[in-house]
Amino acid sequence: MxxxxxxxxxxxxxxxxxxxxxxxxxxxxxxxxxxxxxxxxxxxxxxxxxxxxxxxxxxxxxxxxxxxxxxxxxxxxxxxxxxxxxxxxxxxxxxxxxxxxxxxxxxxxxxxxxxxxxxxxxxxxxxxxxxxxxxxxxxxxxxxxxxxxxxxxxxxxxxxxxxxxxxxxxxxxxxxxxxxxxxxxxxxxxxxxxxxxxxxxxxxxxxNFNAASAKVTINGVNIHPGSAKNKMKNSILIGMEFQNMLPIHERPDSTENYEGFSHLNDMSGDVEKTHLNYIIRDHSNEKFEAKKDRFLKTADFLNSKYGEGTVIVELKDSYYxxxxxxxxxxxxxxxxxxxxxxxxxxxxxxxxxxxxxxxxxxxxxxxxxxxxxxxxxxxxxxxxxxxxxxxxxxxxxxxxxxxxxx
Structure with a gap:
C-alpha cells in the first residue's frame, strides 16, 4: 500500500x-x-x-x-x-x-x-x-x-x-x-x-520549549451597581488588569525562533469570579523560570492593591x-x-x-x-x-x- x-x-x-x-x-x-x-x-x-x-x-x-x-x-x-x-x-x-x-x-x-x-x-x-x-x-x-x-x-x-x-x-x-x-x-x-x-x-x-500552564483565578465582590461605590470588586476588570501587566512583546504574535511567550488561551467569568488560562513557553530555562515568577509577582501586586486572596495563580510544569x-x-x-x-x-x-x-x-x-x-x-x-x-x-x-x- x-x-x-x-x-x-x-x-x-x-x-x-x-x-x-x-x-x-x-x-x-x-x-x-x-x-x-x-x-x-x-x-x-x-x-x-x-x-x-x-x-x-x-x-x-x-x-x-x-x-x-x-x-x-x-x-x-x-x-x-x-x-x-x-x-x-x-x-x-x-x-x-x-x-x-x-x-x-x-x-x-x-x-x-x-x-x-x-x-x-x-x-x-x-x-x-x-x-x-x-x-x-x-x-x-x-x-x-x-x-x-x-x-x-x-x-x-x-x-x-x-x-x-x-x-x-x-x-x-x-x-x-x-x-x-x-x-x-x-x-x-x-x-x-x-x-x-x-x-x-x-x-x-x-x-523544544520548557512548558508550563498557569491558571489564574480572580475573586471579586458583586454588589448591585446602584450602590456599588467603594464596595464592588469587578473580577473581570482585575483580570484585564492582570493581562495588561504582562509584557506585550512576550505574546505569541510578537515572537519567533527561540523567543518565548506567555499566551492567554481563554478567559471566562463575571463580576464575582473570573478565570484566565495561560500557557508559558521558553527554550531558556532561566527565562522560563523568570516568566513563571512574573505571574506570581503580578498576583502579589494586585493582592496588595485589592486585598489578599483576590488573585490566585496555580502554576504547573508540563515538559522541559x-x-x-x-x-x-x-x-x-x-x-x-x-x-x-x-x-x-x-x-x-x-x-x-x-x-x-x-x-x-x-x-x-x-x-x-x-x-x-x-x-x-x-x-x-x-x-x-x-x-x-x-x-x-x-x-x-x-x-x-x-x-x-x-
Missing part, C-alpha cells in the same frame, strides 16, 4: 483527544484506530503487536542480521488536536499543483492563499492532500503513523535487506500533553527513538527542553542528517516552538528527537501535506535504519 493511501485511510478515524481529562486515553474513540493499527501491524508480520489498557500500541520488527546493531524506536501519536473539528474529514488530492490559490470550499468561501502561505510555492508539480476547509486534516500525526508503517512494510517485504531490531509505538493524547504519561519505556526496549511528528520535509528537532538529554547522544541527530543528505534533502535543524512526546520520553530515559512528516499548517483548516514529501520521509526512515545497520 502506498504511504498516502495508508494516510487517507487513517484520517477517516475521528481520534480527537479531550483536554483536562484525568484518564488515558482521554477519548475512547482513539482505541478504535489503535485496534485497527494492531490488526494492520499483525497483517504485515509484526506478530507481537498489541494495544495496552491505556491505548498505547506497541510492536517489534525483529532483526535479521548478526551485526551488533542498536535497537531503534519510531513513535507517532494517534490523536488529533481539539483546536479544530477532526471528524468527517473530507480529504482530497490536488494533483500536479500549479502554484495558484487553492479553493478549499467555495460554498463557505474558504481559500488557501499563496500570499499567506508562501511555502505552497515550493510544491508546484507535487500532489497536495488538503481538506474542504471545515476540519483539520490529521497529518499531525497520522502522517507519521503512515510513514512508519510504510517503512516497516518495506523491510517485511524485502527480507534480504539487513536491519537491526526496530521498535514501533503509537501513543494517545499527545495533543493534550499526556501522550508520554503511561508510555512503557522499559517494555519498549529501544536504545533510542525518533518521534515522527514534525513539519516541513528536512526538519530535525531536538530543542529535551536538548540536554540529546546532547550526550548526538549520533542520533547526525545519523538523521546523513539520512536526509543521502536521499537528496538538505537537513535543517530547527527549534520546536511547542512540545512533543519525545521531550517527555527523553526525560524518562529514552533519548527521542523529532523528525519531519512533511506536513504544514497543523491544527487548522489550512493543513496540507504533499504526497511526495511523505514518500521522502519513508525513504529517510529506511535510510536511518540502513545507516545503523551499516
Amino acid at each position: 502506498k504511504v498516502h493511501e495508508r494516510f487517507l485511510n487513517y484520517v477517516k478515524f475521528d481520534t480527537q483527544s479531550v483536554p483536562d481529562v484525568e484518564i488515558i486515553p482521554s477519548s475512547d474513540k482513539q482505541k478504535i484506530l489503535g485496534q485497527y493499527l494492531v490488526e494492520e501491524m499483525k497483517s504485515l508480520g509484526i506478530k507481537d503487536a498489541f494495544m495496552d489498557e491505556h491505548c498505547y500500541v506497541y510492536g517489534t520488527l525483529e532483526k535479521n542480521t548478526d551485526k551488533n546493531t542498536p535497537v531503534i524506536g519510531f513513535i507517532a501519536h494517534m490523536d488529533t488536536s481539539p483546536d479544530m473539528p477532526g471528524n468527517d474529514i473530507k480529504a482530497r488530492i490536488i494533483e500536479n499543483y500549479d502554484g495558484s490559490d487553492i479553493v478549499l470550499n467555495s460554498e463557505k468561501d474558504i481559500t488557501m492563499k499563496t500570499e499567506m502561505f508562501e511555502h505552497l510555492l515550493n510544491y508546484v508539480g507535487n500532489d497536495l492532500i488538503v481538506t474542504d476547509g471545515t476540519t483539520l486534516l490529521g497529518a499531525d500525526n497520522k502522517a507519521g503513523i503512515a510513514e512508519i508503517l510504510s517503512m516497516a512494510e518495506y523491510f517485511v517485504n524485502n527480507p534480504d535487506v539487513e536491519h537491526g531490531t526496530i521498535k514501533i509505538a503509537f501513543t494517545p493524547d499527545e495533543e493534550v500533553g499526556s501522550g508520554a504519561d503511561m508510555f512503557d519505556v522499559k517494555g519498549f526496549g529501544a536504545d533510542f527513538a525518533y518521534t515522527v511528528d514534525g513539519g516541513e520535509l528536512g526538519e530535525i528537532e531536538y530543542e 527542553n529535551m536538548k540536554e538529554k540529546i546532547l550526550p547522544h548526538m549520533h542520533i541527530i547526525e545519523t538523521a542528517k546523513q539520512a536526509l543528505l543521502n536521499i537528496g534533502i538538505e537537513p535543517e535543524i530547527v527549534p520546536i516552538r511547542g512540545g512533543t512526546d519525545g521531550a517527555r520520553l527523553s526525560y524518562m530515559g529514552l533519548p527521542c528527537p523529532n523528525l519531519c512528516t512533511g506536513g504544514h499548517n497543523y491544527h487548522g483548516r489550512y493543513e496540507y501535506i504533499p504526497v511526495q514529501s511523505m514518500e521522502k520521509v519513508v525513504e529517510m526512515l529506511k535510510e536511518i535504519v540502513r545507516l545503523y545497520t551499516k
Whole structure:
C-alpha cells in the first residue's frame, strides 16, 4: 500500500483527544484506530503487536542480521488536536499543483492563499492532500503513523535487506500533553527513538520549549451597581488588569525562533469570579523560570492593591527542553542528517516552538528527537501535506535504519 493511501485511510478515524481529562486515553474513540493499527501491524508480520489498557500500541520488527546493531524506536501519536473539528474529514488530492490559490470550499468561501502561505510555492508539480476547509486534516500525526508503517512494510517485504531490531509505538493524547504519561519505556526496549511528528520535509528537532500552564483565578465582590461605590470588586476588570501587566512583546504574535511567550488561551467569568488560562513557553530555562515568577509577582501586586486572596495563580510544569538529554547522544541527530543528505534533502535543524512526546520520553530515559512528516499548517483548516514529501520521509526512515545497520 502506498504511504498516502495508508494516510487517507487513517484520517477517516475521528481520534480527537479531550483536554483536562484525568484518564488515558482521554477519548475512547482513539482505541478504535489503535485496534485497527494492531490488526494492520499483525497483517504485515509484526506478530507481537498489541494495544495496552491505556491505548498505547506497541510492536517489534525483529532483526535479521548478526551485526551488533542498536535497537531503534519510531513513535507517532494517534490523536488529533481539539483546536479544530477532526471528524468527517473530507480529504482530497490536488494533483500536479500549479502554484495558484487553492479553493478549499467555495460554498463557505474558504481559500488557501499563496500570499499567506508562501511555502505552497515550493510544491508546484507535487500532489497536495488538503481538506474542504471545515476540519483539520490529521497529518499531525497520522502522517507519521503512515510513514512508519510504510517503512516497516518495506523491510517485511524485502527480507534480504539487513536491519537491526526496530521498535514501533503509537501513543494517545499527545495533543493534550499526556501522550508520554503511561508510555512503557522499559517494555519498549529501544536504545533510542525518533518521534515522527514534525513539519516541513528536512526538519530535525531536538530543542523544544520548557512548558508550563498557569491558571489564574480572580475573586471579586458583586454588589448591585446602584450602590456599588467603594464596595464592588469587578473580577473581570482585575483580570484585564492582570493581562495588561504582562509584557506585550512576550505574546505569541510578537515572537519567533527561540523567543518565548506567555499566551492567554481563554478567559471566562463575571463580576464575582473570573478565570484566565495561560500557557508559558521558553527554550531558556532561566527565562522560563523568570516568566513563571512574573505571574506570581503580578498576583502579589494586585493582592496588595485589592486585598489578599483576590488573585490566585496555580502554576504547573508540563515538559522541559529535551536538548540536554540529546546532547550526550548526538549520533542520533547526525545519523538523521546523513539520512536526509543521502536521499537528496538538505537537513535543517530547527527549534520546536511547542512540545512533543519525545521531550517527555527523553526525560524518562529514552533519548527521542523529532523528525519531519512533511506536513504544514497543523491544527487548522489550512493543513496540507504533499504526497511526495511523505514518500521522502519513508525513504529517510529506511535510510536511518540502513545507516545503523551499516
